[in-house]
Amino acid sequence: MSLPLDDRDGRRRCRDCGEWKLLDEFCSSSKRPSGRGSYCKPCFNQRSKASYAKRTRETRGREVKPVRKVPDGHRYCADCGSVKPLADFPRNRSDSTGHGTYCKPCHNARTRNTKQRLYGGSREYHLRRRYGIGEKEFQELLAEQGGVCAICGTPDPQHLDHDHRTGWVRGILCFNCNGGLGQFRDDQSRLAGAITYLRGTTWQRVLIHPGVYQMCSPTRGRPPSPRS
Incomplete structure (x- = not known):
């Protein structure tokens, strides 16, 4: 005599595997008074996969790839x-x-x-993503600068300079000039202070007699220490 499918002490027998399990181990179903379906969750998942594979085979004409068993981690x-x-x-x-x-x-x-495929290369992708311009605009801007760094005049600069607050492109610089602006944080007062400092401390050759030069500093009246 087969066991009835009705709930017994909060349990139900799965129609596929025939095991009695707690109701919480069955899938939800609004058609049953208990709110649980006739198949336990593992059996229901197998049925769902089999149904999906059948529909895919009939409607799309291809087989569903089996799920691969992969070790943990x-x-x-x-x-x-x-x-x-x-x-x-x-x-x-x-x-x-x-x-x-x-x-x-x-x-x-x-x-x-x-x-x-989308940008024609990594450089175009980098320029578009970070600065909003492409290689064509880069070359046009470089041509406007005469093909040299906008600050020091070094030929063939490759670094695109931009305002970090607004994102606007300002020009094309060489590696050293671009890094220098970054070190001074684009602060004009810092740059002006650096210029004043160099003017006041840089040692220069001064002509004191015809054909005779002496190293001196505008702010320091003694020559540098002789080399050992």
């Missing part, structure tokens, strides 16, 4: 087809595991391909 990379530790995957807060879908080498390769 690991993840499967679909690009290289390998199982790797989570540490080999980039961080991703939007994912439930906290890591990206593809391992770091595959992720980097996808990023490079995307930059090449």
Whole structure:
């Protein structure tokens, strides 16, 4: 004689596996007075996967790939087809595991391909994303400067200078000039103070007699110490 399917002391028998389980182990169902369905959660999940695979096969004409069993602390990379530790995957807060879908080498390769496909290369991507201009505008601005650094005149500068408060592009500088403005925090008073300091402390050659020069400083009346 088969056991009835009605609830017994807060339990129910699953129609698929035939096991008696607590009602909390069954999926929710508004059609039953108890609010629980006829299948336990593991059996219901199997039924859902089988139903999805059948619909996909009938409507799209393709088979659903089976779920791969991955050890704890690991993840499967679909690009290289390998199982790797989570540490080999980039961080991703939007994912439930906290890591990206593809391992770091595959992720980097996808990023490079995307930059090449959408922007024509990493440089164009960097210029567009950070400064809002492309390589074409960069070359036009460099041509307006005569092909040299806007401050010191060094040929072929490659650093785009911008106002850190507004984001507006100001010009193209060489590495040293661009770094110098950053060290002085784009502060005109600091730069003016540096110029005053150099003028007052830089040793210069002064002609004291025809053909005779002496090193002196505007603010220091003694020559530098002789070298040992």
